[in-house]
Amino acid sequence: MAFSEFRRLDEKSLADYIKSVPSLSSKLFGNGSLDDELNIKEVGDGNLNFVYIVLSSRGGSAVIKQALPYIRSIGESWPITKERAYFESTALKEHRRWSPNHAPEVYHFDRTMSLIGMRYLEPPHIVLRKGLIAGVEYPLLAEHISDYMAKTLFHTSLLYHSTLEHKRAVAEFCGNAELCRHTQQVVFSDPYKVSQYNHWTSPYLDQDAEAIRNDNALKLEVAELKSKFSERAQALIHADLHTGSVMVTQESTQVIDHEFAFYGPMGFDIGAFLGNLILAYFSQEGHANDQNDRKKYKEWILRTIEDTWNFFHKKFIALWDEHKDGSGEAYLSAIYNNAELRHLTQQKFIQELFHDTLGFGAAKMIRRIVGVAHVEDFESISDASKRAYCERQALGLAKVLLKERRKFQAISQVVSAIQQVQ
Amino acid sequence: MAFSEFRRLDEKSLADYIKSVPSLSSKLFGNGSLDDELNIKEVGDGNLNFVYIVLSSRGGSAVIKQALPYIRSIGESWPITKERAYFESTALKEHRRWSPNHAPEVYHFDRTMSLIGMRYLEPPHIVLRKGLIAGVEYPLLAEHISDYMAKTLFHTSLLYHSTLEHKRAVAEFCGNAELCRHTQQVVFSDPYKVSQYNHWTSPYLDQDAEAIRNDNALKLEVAELKSKFSERAQALIHADLHTGSVMVTQESTQVIDHEFAFYGPMGFDIGAFLGNLILAYFSQEGHANDQNDRKKYKEWILRTIEDTWNFFHKKFIALWDEHKDGSGEAYLSAIYNNAELRHLTQQKFIQELFHDTLGFGAAKMIRRIVGVAHVEDFESISDASKRAYCERQALGLAKVLLKERRKFQAISQVVSAIQQVQ
Known part of the structure; x- marks a missing residue:
């Protein structure tokens, strides 16, 4: 399965995506089998993006955020570049460099997919x-x-x-x-x-x-x-x-x-x-x-x-x-x-x-x-x-x-x- | 004669350069022979650059400005990028776009040579x-x-x-x-x-x-x-x-x-x-x-x-x-x-x-x-x-x-x- 051009992911394709990306699969599966179950839930409640919480049965976790080329809360009638994911990832890393205790770790960034993998801020966050x-x-x-x-x-x-x-x-x-x-x-x-x-x-x-x-x-x-x-x-x-x-x-x-x-x-x-x-x-x-x-x-x-x-x-x-x-x-x-x-x-x-x-x-x-x-x-x-x-x-x-x-x-x-x- | 990498020109090499560049040679020689005499004089009196006035016997004229990688009035001990010629040429063209009566025409720009060819502001300027x-x-x-x-x-x-x-x-x-x-x-x-x-x-x-x-x-x-x-x-x-x-x-x-x-x-x-x-x-x-x-x-x-x-x-x-x-x-x-x-x-x-x-x-x-x-x-x-x-x-x-x-x-x-x- 290739992800060589942008496509909107869903729970199913995201699981395949994660398995294809070492920096994410290692977070979720450790050294274990990629066949372990992933629990994936879409939780985006903001105005803009799709956000997934991903948990593995081995206790691994990550948040995956994908930017789409329009404003989610308005719809395709208000387009906005998905390149924003690049600036989000770049700024988050820079801010974390200076304030590591108050900005989550970025595990992975994929510019083609406008996708960021980062730390899951676990409950009770x-x-x-x-x-x-x-x-x-x-x-x-x-x-x-x-x-x-x-x-x-x-x-x-x-x-x-x-x-x-x-x-x-x-x-x-x-x-x-x-x-x-x-x-x-x-x-x-x-x-x-x-x-x-x-x-x-x-x-x-x-x-x-x-x-x-x-x-x-x-x-x-x-x-x-x-x-x-x-x-x-x-x-x-x-x-x-x-x-x-x-x-x-x-x-x-x-x-x-x-x-x-x-x-x-x-x-x-x-x-x-x-x-x-x-x-x-x-x-x-x-x-x-x-x-x-x-x-x-x-x-x-x-x-x-x-x-x-x-x-x-x-x-x-x-x-x-x-x-x-x-x-x-x-x-x-x-x-x-x-x-x-x-x-x-x-x-x-x-x-x-x-x-x-x-x-x-x-x-x-x-x-x-x-x-x-x-x-x-x-x-x-x-x-x-x-x-x-x-x-x-x-x-x-x-x-x-x-x-x-x-x-x-x-x-x-x-x-x-x-x-x-x- | 090739000008494929930066070199500082003088009166002699500048004449060869001009003959190799159609946008300049046409200004100076018109449709005439490239063997006509060019009168080239270095006149830079500013702090930064070398500036040549070029006149042809046929009445053509141009100013050639070359940026060197240091401040002329100080010397090589104060380096400054010759890439400034690119910004000079870009800004001059943009300003001339808006105020054509008060900024001279740019005939030619060569980024490799950090060289601008522009209108000679003739006497009594x-x-x-x-x-x-x-x-x-x-x-x-x-x-x-x-x-x-x-x-x-x-x-x-x-x-x-x-x-x-x-x-x-x-x-x-x-x-x-x-x-x-x-x-x-x-x-x-x-x-x-x-x-x-x-x-x-x-x-x-x-x-x-x-x-x-x-x-x-x-x-x-x-x-x-x-x-x-x-x-x-x-x-x-x-x-x-x-x-x-x-x-x-x-x-x-x-x-x-x-x-x-x-x-x-x-x-x-x-x-x-x-x-x-x-x-x-x-x-x-x-x-x-x-x-x-x-x-x-x-x-x-x-x-x-x-x-x-x-x-x-x-x-x-x-x-x-x-x-x-x-x-x-x-x-x-x-x-x-x-x-x-x-x-x-x-x-x-x-x-x-x-x-x-x-x-x-x-x-x-x-x-x-x-x-x-x-x-x-x-x-x-x-x-x-x-x-x-x-x-x-x-x-x-x-x-x-x-x-x-x-x-x-x-x-x-x-x-x-x-x-x-x-």
């Missing part, structure tokens, strides 16, 4: 978003995700890269342009215009959606964020780092789904994560019941928002200090040669990054309420009027964060603003 | 910098150069490009990374640290040079400009648009020497041009004599600075308005759909570009006074104390422009600041 809906606290989440973001963003920026290696890497990821264009459309464009793909909790939010389309001040700021997203090659970002791209247990935090990765602004990753935590926060009232009013859980989410930024800030600056005499060409030590100046440059850098984070985070919140792809945090609230109430709170805060982000000087002020939403 | 030193007014200069900048920068930005074509072009010019790194070093790094290549009018400016190396506020701002230069792929910029890269007559303005071109911030080009006009302004006292006090000429330079920016602004916005429903993906017409909002976005865009222009222009001024490569405007002032006086005035203004650029709202305020320098 679940998608973070589902944990947030269930009201589960993850005491190490802020520590872990800030570690992942600080290390991946620092080491793929000019704070660590030489100019030559940076330009080489930027050029390669320019190849993922179709996925960038997709993000531009669904995050920075569609929510601000009439689009066949937009939807919202109607009729409750009809006026809110229209108000967004008519908000000149908001659209002015969105243009600036879009231009930063499109033009600024600051670091290799995940570019889709919402709470559905993170698998968690009480002890483990693993980032997956790197197919949108490219060299873009760091704040887009941090903002995506924090923005989705804020969405989770505002969805809690929809999940509260007589047994659990979710008040304590909301406090935990706020603490996690604050900790994530503060830990990130601390870790990022620690990396900068550690490598201040290193190969990075952004701030040469012969120029930034005194403690006061280094402190000033770091402060200026972090302040801009903080404002980027708030702007991008807010844009990601807005698009999840009035754009094409919504979040389960809200969608799982069956009472539409209650859902709309939660969404409107999130939307109101997002507009403030986006338009007035430069007024915020610390994450604690953002948390206060969240708490003050009525 | 001279390098603009030499005209400025001689005190010659060019009444069409502001009109022409603003046309060149508006058209080349607009049409290679996301105001005109789709995302996919932009990323493709950005990726290609990432290949010119060595030249970008060179600019980073000589413009944004060396002047702010001790470097073997730096020099200045010593001992007069010793303290001024040291003050620059110790100016934390200045170095903080330079870091921001450097990061924009290194990370922001806004448009295909010339990236070396000083007054030595422009050939002029009373009727003609031609931009040459595109080897530094890459996708970078627009303000770097506009700033380079205006910054070098400001250097020319401050050098005038060194060229004044009893016959000509240069006072009227200084007024012409100031008018040209003001006109260049204002004409650029007007032409750029006119292009934007003309293409507002076009293929550019930065500002979709369905979103930026009312006159007030379009005006706001344009105003915001131009304001940021203006501040970038002042920052980059000032950085280019500083590096020409205390960095490795100086300008003939000052170097031709033989009295060192007078030269230092002129240079110190320029340096003082440059520091203000760089550090306080955001306080300037209009080019007329910049002109006032220039006039107020004592």
